[in-house]
Amino acid sequence: MDAVRLKSSCICGNTRPYLECCGRYAQAPIPSEVTGEVERKWADFRHVLHELYMYLFPLRNLYQAYWEKLSEEEYPHHLLMADAEYGRAVVANFFWDYSVQFSDARPILRAARDIEGKDIRMANDFRQWSLAPMWLVYVVEADERHAHLRPLGSEKVHRVLHGGELPEPGAYVAARLLIYRGEEYVLPAVLRFSEAFSQTRAEEALRQVRNALGLKSGAGGLRPDVQCDEWRRHGSLFLNLWREHVYDAVVGIPGRTVHMAPGFNLPVADTAEASRQLATGGAIALGRHKYEVRYRTLPVARLEIREDMIHGTLMDDAFRPYALHWIADHLRAIHAVDGGAVEDSTGVTFDSDPESWLNTPQAQLNGETPVQASRHDFGRRRLLNLLNEESGQGRDVTGLREKLGL
Numbered sequence: 001m002d003a004v005r006l007k008s009s010c011i012c013g014n015t016r017p018y019l020e021c022c023g024r025y026a027q028a029p030i031p032s033e034v035t036g037e038v039e040r041k042w043a044d045f046r047h048v049l050h051e052l053y054m055y056l057f058p059l060r061n062l063y064q065a066y067w068e069k070l071s072e073e074e075y076p077h078h079l080l081m082a083d084a085e086y087g088r089a090v091v092a093n094f095f096w097d098y099s100v101q102f103s104d105a106r107p108i109l110r111a112a113r114d115i116e117g118k119d120i121r122m123a124n125d126f127r128q129w130s131l132a133p134m135w136l137v138y139v140v141e142a143d144e145r146h147a148h149l150r151p152l153g154s155e156k157v158h159r160v161l162h163g164g165e166l167p168e169p170g171a172y173v174a175a176r177l178l179i180y181r182g183e184e185y186v187l188p189a190v191l192r193f194s195e196a197f198s199q200t201r202a203e204e205a206l207r208q209v210r211n212a213l214g215l216k217s218g219a220g221g222l223r224p225d226v227q228c229d230e231w232r233r234h235g236s237l238f239l240n241l242w243r244e245h246v247y248d249a250v251v252g253i254p255g256r257t258v259h260m261a262p263g264f265n266l267p268v269a270d271t272a273e274a275s276r277q278l279a280t281g282g283a284i285a286l287g288r289h290k291y292e293v294r295y296r297t298l299p300v301a302r303l304e305i306r307e308d309m310i311h312g313t314l315m316d317d318a319f320r321p322y323a324l325h326w327i328a329d330h331l332r333a334i335h336a337v338d339g340g341a342v343e344d345s346t347g348v349t350f351d352s353d354p355e356s357w358l359n360t361p362q363a364q365l366n367g368e369t370p371v372q373a374s375r376h377d378f379g380r381r382r383l384l385n386l387l388n389e390e391s392g393q394g395r396d397v398t399g400l401r402e403k404l405g406l
Ligand SMILES: [Zn+2]
Pocket: 010, 011, 012, 013, 014, 018, 021, 022, 023
């Protein structure tokens, strides 16, 4: 793991500094300083959780080994280490993995009890903790500190305390529920799914995870003593599911090997206005006229405004559609190319005079002529749409495609 980043992160995997995250719970709470019973319970829970993390944190060589194993996977995981949700889930997965290896399978007892519905006595736990498995959970209700959660595949609704990481009721999360002093708490390493993650999708995802783990629903069951190895992978299965939903489905899957992706150039009429729009749209300023477009914390493209052009560099070719759509959504200045001539009322149509049409500004090309549009990546996309439409209406566009180099 990147040593520089570790300094600005927390023992729990959060990307906020330790002092702003778990460090606030380093000391046992002083009762007179905590208002209310519920807040006292939460502060107490966070303090002992801090102690658990501190106990495990020095196991750096094991963490290193875990990380190396992760980096052998197809997905370039290091790209997501700046995402706090991801970072915390990775550390929680590591702890689970570690405890499965070295603590006599105790976490598995918890898994068996909660997920298989078995009445298995909890053994002595791990530093007074029974580490819980990560599972897909439906948020039935949630306010600032309490929530009702229903693990998928179970009818039982759990009343829990949480640290504010849960989304609105009706959404799904992948979470670990920890028992502490007779109450259940949500480990702050919560992976949130968006509203687009439907019940059907969740059930299908769970079925796949179960299959991958070799778990049968209902009878069939777990042998906690022998099935540790199956469970070792479960955290990463949920993490992958979340990543597919939150990242891959939106920005695409980056390649494992670094390669130069072809860049793109977009003409802009007003560079000052373009800069302003990039900044207000959420692009990160990297220097004078230089910006980075990110999705969550993932750098997607670098943009530099020079003369009347935006020069774009993609961090991975897979991000191209996302980056271009982002620019289209946030950069209205791009629409005003050639003095904003967005009218195509010269009477020249595709049918009447295809040759002149090539040099006539088109509304669908945001005021550019087909020839102008063909000179940059973004215009070519619009142009292809336009030609596809024409061809859909039975017109022959083969000759024009060739002329435009499409
Ligand atoms: Zn923390």
